[in-house]
Amino acid sequence: xxxxxxxxxxxxxxxxxxxxxxxxxxxxxxxxxxxxxxxxxxxxxxxxxxxxxxxxxxxxxxxxxxxxxxxxxxxxxxxxxxxxxxxxxxxxxxxxxxxxx
Numbered sequence: 001x002x003x004x005x006x007x008x009x010x011x012x013x014x015x016x017x018x019x020x021x022x023x024x025x026x027x028x029x030x031x032x033x034x035x036x037x038x039x040x041x042x043x044x045x046x047x048x049x050x051x052x053x054x055x056x057x058x059x060x061x062x063x064x065x066x067x068x069x070x071x072x073x074x075x076x077x078x079x080x081x082x083x084x085x086x087x088x089x090x091x092x093x094x095x096x097x098x099x100x101x
Contacts, residue, residue, distance in 0.1 A: 038078050042071075 020028070029037065059067070073080070082090075 035078075038075075042075055045071075 029040075032040070
């Protein structure tokens with residue numbers, strides 16, 4: 001095939017990949033790496049970020065800055081925090097040290 005034909009086939013493939021149905025997208029998600037899925041979660045959260053705010057209960061500038069910093073840190077290294085097992089262990093240890101009454 002000629003160079004022009006190769007470019008047309010490549011362009012058609014890109015177009016077909018861009019025009020995926022919701023079902024096709026959902027079918028492809030399990031094939032993505034953990035990092036790729038995290039990127040998608042962050043992008044979806046970004047797209048929907050204003051939906052969870054109540055107009056009457058807006059965040060302060062400080063709260064927004066804190067959230068942005070924590071989201072950036074999480075995006076940089078999603079595995080930096082504690083696992084649920086570690087958190088649960090700390091909670092159970094703390095509860096077992098408290099007096100019963």
